[in-house]
Amino acid sequence: MTMIDRLVHQGRFLPVLAVVTSLIVIWYAGAVYLNSTQLIDRYQKQEIDWTIGRLAADAWRMERPVLPSPHQVGLELKKTVIDKRVTSKRSLVYHAGITLSSSLLGFALGTLLGVALAIGIVYVTTLDRSLMPWIIASQTVPILAIAPMIIVVLGSIGITGLFPKSVISMYLCFFPVVVGMVKGLRSPEPILVDQMHTYSASPAQVFFKLRLPSSIPFLFASLKVAIALSVVGAIVAELPTGGQGGLGARLLTGSYYGQITMIWAALIVASIVSALLVTAIGYIERIALRRLSGGQAVST
Amino acid sequence: MNQPAQSASAVVHISDLSLEFSTDDGPVQALSGIDLDIAPGEFISLIGPSGCGKTTLLRVIADLETHTSGEILVNGVSPGEARQNRAYGYIFQAPALYPWRTVRRNVMLPLEIMGTAREEREARAVRYLELVNLTGFENKYPWQLSGGMQQRVSIARALSVEPQLLLMDEPFGALDEITRDHLNQQLLELWRKTGKTVVFVTHSIPEAVFLSTRVIVMSPRPGRVMDVIPCNFPKDRTLDVRETADFLEIAHRVREGLKAGHSYDDD
Numbered sequence: 001m002t003m004i005d006r007l008v009h010q011g012r013f014l015p016v017l018a019v020v021t022s023l024i025v026i027w028y029a030g031a032v033y034l035n036s037t038q039l040i041d042r043y044q045k046q047e048i049d050w051t052i053g054r055l056a057a058d059a060w061r062m063e064r065p066v067l068p069s070p071h072q073v074g075l076e077l078k079k080t081v082i083d084k085r086v087t088s089k090r091s092l093v094y095h096a097g098i099t100l101s102s103s104l105l106g107f108a109l110g111t112l113l114g115v116a117l118a119i120g121i122v123y124v125t126t127l128d129r130s131l132m133p134w135i136i137a138s139q140t141v142p143i144l145a146i147a148p149m150i151i152v153v154l155g156s157i158g159i160t161g162l163f164p165k166s167v168i169s170m171y172l173c174f175f176p177v178v179v180g181m182v183k184g185l186r187s188p189e190p191i192l193v194d195q196m197h198t199y200s201a202s203p204a205q206v207f208f209k210l211r212l213p214s215s216i217p218f219l220f221a222s223l224k225v226a227i228a229l230s231v232v233g234a235i236v237a238e239l240p241t242g243g244q245g246g247l248g249a250r251l252l253t254g255s256y257y258g259q260i261t262m263i264w265a266a267l268i269v270a271s272i273v274s275a276l277l278v279t280a281i282g283y284i285e286r287i288a289l290r291r292l293s294g295g296q297a298v299s300t
Numbered sequence: 301m302n303q304p305a306q307s308a309s310a311v312v313h314i315s316d317l318s319l320e321f322s323t324d325d326g327p328v329q330a331l332s333g334i335d336l337d338i339a340p341g342e343f344i345s346l347i348g349p350s351g352c353g354k355t356t357l358l359r360v361i362a363d364l365e366t367h368t369s370g371e372i373l374v375n376g377v378s379p380g381e382a383r384q385n386r387a388y389g390y391i392f393q394a395p396a397l398y399p400w401r402t403v404r405r406n407v408m409l410p411l412e413i414m415g416t417a418r419e420e421r422e423a424r425a426v427r428y429l430e431l432v433n434l435t436g437f438e439n440k441y442p443w444q445l446s447g448g449m450q451q452r453v454s455i456a457r458a459l460s461v462e463p464q465l466l467l468m469d470e471p472f473g474a475l476d477e478i479t480r481d482h483l484n485q486q487l488l489e490l491w492r493k494t495g496k497t498v499v500f501v502t503h504s505i506p507e508a509v510f511l512s513t514r515v516i517v518m519s520p521r522p523g524r525v526m527d528v529i530p531c532n533f534p535k536d537r538t539l540d541v542r543e544t545a546d547f548l549e550i551a552h553r554v555r556e557g558l559k560a561g562h563s564y565d566d567d
């Protein structure tokens with residue numbers, strides 16, 4: 001079944017349609033309002049009589065709008081997503097690909113780091129006390145401030161390209177994974193842990209047969225947050241490395257040349273990428289949880 | 301003790317055993333001066349009001365808790381060693397099944413941990429699920445079973461390691477009376493067939509008297525043994541035995557023992 005089919009079948013189609021329609025209406029109205037100052041100025045200078053109708057029509061087809069109208073953004077998307085060859089530097093698909101690859105690498109690294117830290121925290125008492133404050137502190141540092149530093153520092157020791165950007169995604173990703181995994185690994189009831197003790201199970205057996213499977217639902221809740229953060233991280237990392245492309249680079253170029261429409265198109269592609277990734281994780285989660293719960297219907 | 305078992309041959313030998321928990325509000329004397337010898341093949345019930353230390357005593361035998369003074373031997377060795385030797389099977393109050401494992405794989409869990417060969421694991425799962433009347437449910441998941449069936453799976457799982465000693469902590473506490481009667485009969489039959497030693501915690505006087513060779517009446521604060529009541533009904537007894545005068549008399553004595561524990565409490 002396609003997504004649309006499913007939406008229709010589950011009776012969610014109408015609400016979704018209603019929300020999308022009203023957003024577009026608000027967007028058009030907003031475009032008129034935000035662009036009106038500029039236009040009215042121009043009308044007055046050129047002593048043109050204007051009506052609301054003319055204002056709206058002009059506002060929706062401005063060359064350099066404050067807020068472009070939906071169809072302008074749609075046109076830009078068509079130009080940069082459909083009309084351009086995927087390998088072209090002007091194709092948003094090309095740039096989305098760059099962002100996607102560093103997001104995914106960062107997500108993978110962040111997940112590994114997060115799981116490893118969580119295991120350390122759960123199994124080593126001193127790590128439990130000493131590590132958590134640092135992990136929390138790491139997330140209070142604004143990512144926008146440290147992203148350029150990480151890029152520059154890694155660049156100075158000859159590491160450039162995909163990896164430094166992934167490091168920033170990783171930096172954002174590992175946090176929800178640590179928090180979720182610690183909770184998950186500690187989630188088995190005492191009775192199940194005692195039971196393992198009565199079997200004289202080894203620590204590794206307790207981990208693989210009990211703690212790890214118990215942590216999977218917690219892990220997936222974290223992964224959904226982490227994957228969205230990994231895209232944010234990749235885009236932020238692309239701002240200082242503009243030359244190398246990526247959706248972040250498009251945002252930077254757009255604002256540099258005052259191409260607001262270009263920024264909007266890049267933003268929309270970025271949110272589509274995030275949404276697809278979160279959906280993909282959700283899909284894997286459903287399969288995993290169904291196996292974990294022995295086929296019992298799980299609501300997520 | 302009424303039935304002086306030779307401590308050398310006793311499955312469980314406990315003498316002057318005490319256990320004190322240290323809590324934030326100071327020490328809690330959970331067990332005090334317990335003497336108990338359990339001979340092979342006995343069915344012992346521990347009964348007493350909430351908080352009298354039944355679970356704690358069972359957990360000491362299972363090496364889940366360590367006593368503070370006195371002596372305890374399980375099969376002639378320390379509880380820790382006995383646990384390493386897989387001397388006992390412990391059945392908790394809740395079924396404690398793994399939701400992601402089928403009934404069959406739940407039963408095989410301890411065998412996997414103990415490194416039993418695959419064919420043997422499969423064979424034992426079949427055998428012990430049959431023993432608790434769950435043949436045909438091997439590939440179901442725990443959520444697809446009733447509470448009583450789940451508890452039977454947990455019994456089959458404990459039996460699958462073939463321990464000579466079964467420690468059961470209110471295994472039927474959460475079940476309705478009819479299911480409970482039914483499982484009591486099954487347990488009795490199992491005990492008769494296998495000749496295992498059972499230590500069984502319960503709150504129910506009829507259950508204790510019906511199942512046991514001896515009922516240990518405990519009282520709280522500090523947890524100690526009030527009375528030891530032998531009740532040797534024929535091994536092939538049925539639930540009807542509960543209507544006999546003998547049965548009622550023993551049940552009465554258990555009730556008196558429990559009352560004595562309470563009145564002591566009011567001093």
Ligand SMILES: Nc1ncnc2c1ncn2[C@@H]1O[C@H](COP(=O)(O)OP(=O)(O)OP(=O)(O)O)[C@@H](O)[C@H]1O
Pocket residue numbers: 321322323328329330348349350351352353354355356357523
């Ligand atoms: N881990 C623990 N730490 C501190 N005190 C404990 C602990 N476990 C049990 N106790 C205390 O020891 C006493 C005996 O508890 P226990 O669980 O053995 O009682 P019980 O006879 O099994 O009660 P119930 O019938 O309610 O299951 C209680 O006073 C309880 O509060």
Ligand SMILES: [Mg+2]
Pocket residue numbers: 354355356469
């Ligand atoms: Mg108890």
